Amino acid sequence: MAKVLPILLIVVCAIVGKVTAVDDWWEYGHFYQVYPRSFQDSDGDGIGDIKGITMRLPFLKSINVTGIWLSPIFKSPMKDFGYDISDFREIQPEYGTMEDFEELLARGRELDIKIILDFVPNHCSDQHEWFQRALNKSDPEHQKYKNYFIWNEGKPGRDGKKLPPSNWLSIFRGSAWEWVDDLQAFYLHQFLEEQPDLNFRNSKVVEELNEVLRFWLRKGVDGFRIDAVPFIFESKEKADGYYDDEPRSGECNDDPLASCYLNHTETKDQDETYDMLYQWRRVMEEPEFDGHTRILMAEGYTSVVNTLRYYGRIENGEIVENGTQIPFNFLLLSNTWMSTGTYGFIQNILDWVNNLPEGAQANWVLGNHDNKRIATRYKPSRTDLFNILLKTLPGVTVTYYGEEIGMTNVFVSWEDTVDPQAIRTSRESYEWFSRDPERTPYQWNSSTNAGFSSANKTWLPIAPNYTECNFALQSRQERSFLKNFRDLMFLRNNSPAMKYGGLQIVPVDTEVMVYKRSIAKDPNADIIVVILNLEGNTKTIDLNAHLDALPKEMTVAVASIHSEELVKGQTVYTSAVKVTPDVGIVLIDKKTTSPKPSFKPDSDSDHETEAEPVSAPSFVNRTKKFFRNLVKTVKKIFSKVWL
Incomplete structure (x- = not known):
């Protein structure tokens, strides 16, 4: 030997x-978030479902997605639309059956589309067996299951009434502690009172959740997006049996019940959180699941320093113990708005890129089910511009469903509002809190209910502009957001510079930013240049004054549909590139083959066409x-x- x-x-x-x-x-990779309730209804009940997603996989292949992340599809009372799970191993009946899900997996494998599930570890539903048994004092394992959650008998108050053991506030307003009279104790819920927090200092809870991961890995899923990572642990109970209060944040001073009233020093970003992520990575890499990489994405609205720790345990700038492959980078999502200028965008991009640990890949996120859509956030005329930004930065990208066709937020009346974050407020203020507007059904075509459903009423209203903004229409138009999106994806998949090239990014002024993607010391590699004009003035730019080593001429690979000066296939001198307002342009070294013509469907149908490889x-x-x-x-x- x-x-x-x-x-x-x-x-x-x-x-x-x-x-x-x-x-x-x-x-x-290019990942695509599907909100199942709003993607495609296959059975006419007004609610999207798993069969609907399977039906639309050829569309997802046509825009070259690497994988789809599904918001929760597990059994749930739907108090928070799937983020309150009553059985981690069962499919929500209104979404379909386990057989439907297995069919989705099989079809995904045929099309080489990976399936990522939402993993919601911080809490479960109050209807989950664990919590029901915790409430039942006559259950022989009552104490075992009570220890799955976080309980406290509270502080003495007036007239014998107990007060919560701390001032902690729920994300959905009000105290994070709920009193249970039968048990004479409070339980912790950082979200709805119907979402009791799990106790991750209990090893039995940890193993239960590890087994949930293994169950779905054995089904064949390709990874998980971990929800609400910063909240998984909270500070420990003190010697006096209570918890440290959280300090005032200085925000929301007129609303002491709002979560933003406090600085969440005791309920977020505890050190044990990171160790838990590293343990879940070890589950992904257990010998049973060898042969195919399973990935972890992590959601956390927290600081850059904390988010970077999701990658793994870092020593001297290198990862010495693996965590998640894709800790969502929310810098652009959290820190930029319609009024943000070039310096703000560049600073947020560099804050991420310049702090990455050795061996980690960057990732970029501009939208999700909790935030305004790109077209609403930055204005509709900039849809192409921000899809260009998202798809031409180095690393992994995540697209929220509908952004490829420029869907906008939809007004949802107080009467039609279903988001718990909104309905816990008031008719006068609910619009500030509601996430319903960015969750409305996908706009497939110009038929009834935008081709989403045959129902008389859909779970959320259809956008009123669906006849002017839909997939089928944009597939036929000569220039469209969808065709530009496909061209961007072709470029990402086929240009080595887009995958492996470095990033040189500079502001031309407060309105225009430019950047170059190229591979150093490779004279045969592509050179990609991106120009983004964020404001209302036409500019003529000498790219050579801002970027290094450019050719004399380049070819337009992608141009915003509103571009008045430049169109795809046009040759330009790099010394004088004229860019109109709210326009994004992608240039490629003209000796490199530019993207193939955009995909054209064989008919007006938005169903049948398979992806062009x-x-x-x-x-x-x-x-x-x-x-x-x-x-x-x-x-x-x-x-x-x-x-």
């Missing part, structure tokens, strides 16, 4: 040296897969020999 070891060492080193240049499936040749993909599997096999052999 001793003689075999040196040979194996050489083989492992040689193969790893080559394979490190081979991308794993998720790297530089734009990924690497199948031989290359098979070769990559062969080498990955070979490395893993050799590592296993090596480990056995070593032992």
